[in-house]
Amino acid sequence: MTTGSKFPVKRPRAKSGSTSGRPKFRRRADARPDEILDAALAVFTEKGFDAARVDDIAMRAGISKGAVYLYFNSKDALLRGLIEREVAPAAHRLRALAEAGGDDPKSTLTLLVTAATQLLSDPRMFATPKLVLSVAPRFKEIAQFYRERVIDETIGAIASLHRRGVENGAFRDIDSDAVARMVIGPILVHAMRKHVLGAKDAAPPDLRAKAHLQILFEGIAA
Amino acid sequence: MTTGSKFPVKRPRAKSGSTSGRPKFRRRADARPDEILDAALAVFTEKGFDAARVDDIAMRAGISKGAVYLYFNSKDALLRGLIEREVAPAAHRLRALAEAGGDDPKSTLTLLVTAATQLLSDPRMFATPKLVLSVAPRFKEIAQFYRERVIDETIGAIASLHRRGVENGAFRDIDSDAVARMVIGPILVHAMRKHVLGAKDAAPPDLRAKAHLQILFEGIAA
Amino acid sequence: MTTGSKFPVKRPRAKSGSTSGRPKFRRRADARPDEILDAALAVFTEKGFDAARVDDIAMRAGISKGAVYLYFNSKDALLRGLIEREVAPAAHRLRALAEAGGDDPKSTLTLLVTAATQLLSDPRMFATPKLVLSVAPRFKEIAQFYRERVIDETIGAIASLHRRGVENGAFRDIDSDAVARMVIGPILVHAMRKHVLGAKDAAPPDLRAKAHLQILFEGIAA
Amino acid sequence: MTTGSKFPVKRPRAKSGSTSGRPKFRRRADARPDEILDAALAVFTEKGFDAARVDDIAMRAGISKGAVYLYFNSKDALLRGLIEREVAPAAHRLRALAEAGGDDPKSTLTLLVTAATQLLSDPRMFATPKLVLSVAPRFKEIAQFYRERVIDETIGAIASLHRRGVENGAFRDIDSDAVARMVIGPILVHAMRKHVLGAKDAAPPDLRAKAHLQILFEGIAA
DNA sequence: CATGAATGAGACTTCATTCAT
DNA sequence: TATGAATGAAGTCTCATTCAT
Incomplete structure (x- = not known):
């Protein structure tokens, strides 16, 4: 999974386990x-x-x-190598989020929403998604790659969190994918407005997360 | 305000008053x-x-x-002319949605979510947003234009719908912007997955809308 | 000579002597x-x-x-037609100048220099020469045409004026072409500086002409 | 003033101090x-x-x-860089001419006219002036630049030569600018006829110079 | 490993010229 | 005769990519 590289990248130095000579001083060429x-x-x-x-x-x-x-063999390769490299951390981040709160689904979800809201306020964290969105029409493979490995993974993780909560008795039994979209969607809306369309922040992250969770758990009906 | 054109477009001599009748044979310059x-x-x-x-x-x-x-004077002008042309219909559509259900906020919101879900399943309806997202990093003015005239308008419309519901006693008193994001977000997530990242539909629109509304109104807590 | 057109021009209306119908009112199409x-x-x-x-x-x-x-058949034809049309007046002007002063070579030359200095102070009078100079590298035929019909004619006229003066006893017997260059040159220098290189006038035409003639007739040696 | 460059030119990394010797094999980038x-x-x-x-x-x-x-950044820059490069040599040449004959104004002028006549018989020497004339209508800055740095300098140098001669008692006290035009004009007329309008030489340079000087010094009156 | 000069394909844009009306 | 929409052939300029050093 880590080794299997969908988008091959030129590796000018055989990464052979051999601690060949001295580690030299020269260039941190590996970097x-x-x-x-x-x-x-x-x-x-x-x-x-x-x-x-x-x-x-x-x-x-x-x-x-x-x-x-x-x-890198080409500008395209640069893009592919980049996306590929960024997918692992993204996936890791989301997994960390999904497992944030131990085994209480409700508090896990709370932590997840809070952390995600926080995270996506950082422009650097949204840099890759933003890039992927902009190149997606031309690089279908990248779009697919990103969707499968990041988006669908995230949705899946949240959905399964929800299902656990259902079994748990913590959550009502509703379409888990819809739940996942309710979790991600509002955060995405804010991130896009801010990082893509250049809006200035209004409410601070913690308030946003709080309101988000409130509605998520209890709905908006009086 | 509607007439004031931010992005001017070359108009080759309007051939005054030509409600001329025949679809002409060649040179239908007006179109x-x-x-x-x-x-x-x-x-x-x-x-x-x-x-x-x-x-x-x-x-x-x-x-x-x-x-x-x-x-059109340039490729850029083409883009700007296009965005400008598309903004009016988009704004009109969203206004129509916001006023969809008469004066009962709850049913209005229901209709709105249903219609929006339906609408954004159509690739053509998402074509402009998708385009705007992809050019936003380079054309800040377009990004701003679109945000102000479409996104913020939509959010505002939903927020004010929510406020009416609050006064009405139909909705709980929560941050209206957060509500708006809960309304738009899930629909956007689906549209992006599908139209930008190339995912195949899973659930049909009506089911999605139904689940969306259920969570929106009642939350997910048991 | 007048009819033989080196650069043929489209004549959409047969210029037949026929006073065809009524002279019409319509367009002064001939113009x-x-x-x-x-x-x-x-x-x-x-x-x-x-x-x-x-x-x-x-x-x-x-x-x-x-x-x-x-x-006109082409942009080139426009240029050629233009030059051709302008040659006649130019030639006529110079002939008028050369014959300006009756049969006294000295006073004729005086009038000629004065008039030419005056004339070439007018931008419109220098418009064609300026144009010819700028297109000469590409339109050799035009360059040749203009040289033969205007420049060389002028030089010839002045030279013959000089010769008459020599026979007359009014002028010393020197190379007539050199004389012609001494007559034209200074005027040309000023015209070029002004009309081509954009200089502002210093001395007024009459003063320039006067100094010019003074040197021409008596030289600069003490 | 000599270093201050009015028309900046791209200089790709000067490859410092490379008085490297060998004519190199390929890439003689400096040239x-x-x-x-x-x-x-x-x-x-x-x-x-x-x-x-x-x-x-x-x-x-x-x-x-x-x-x-x-x-060079553009075709225009090419033109400007070219003119700029050519101005210095042109200015230098004229200065050399003006100082040609030591401190006897009369013989200096004689040498100057002889040399200039000679010089402007060479097409390469007239190449830049010819170019400037052809682009002047569109590139006013170039026209001005050339006029100020070359034409007016030349006229000024000759005028001041004349003034020295006046003080000297060698020349009569006449308008010095007119004198300068009498010096340059005839040479220019010949150069233009030949290099721009494509005429064939008639008299050889030395004869032309001689006649020119004769008239200049003594006039044409008998 | 690294450089940067060089290439060449191609994009946008302009405009002389044509042609149906 | 006159129009002006339309074409298509350039021309300027950019930039990914290569290659000698």
């Missing part, structure tokens, strides 16, 4: 690809995939344009 | 701008703004590349 | 080509040949772009 | 800008600014079209 991807994420997010020039990325990574091609 | 914008929306949505070639748009509109420039 | 050439001269002079758009010319002539092509 | 400007001068002179294609220039410089843009 290069990551540095480049960091730069790529920044530039792609800022300008969009097409408008970003490989030169920009190289410059932000502090290397020459040619050097980028030592590590 | 051209709209035809071009239709084509532009299709191509932009499909490929993204940068990847779309003016040639593609011209071809889809059934005219030559040069002819596009008879009506 | 059209001239109006167009007027417009062309203005625009070409202002922007240069390439930068001038046929649309500009049409607009300045108060007609549609298509109408220009009813009278 | 590139100059090579390109040489090519540009040739093509612009031949065809005029607009009719010249960047491709032509690149081809004549022996590089690809794209490479031109590594050194």
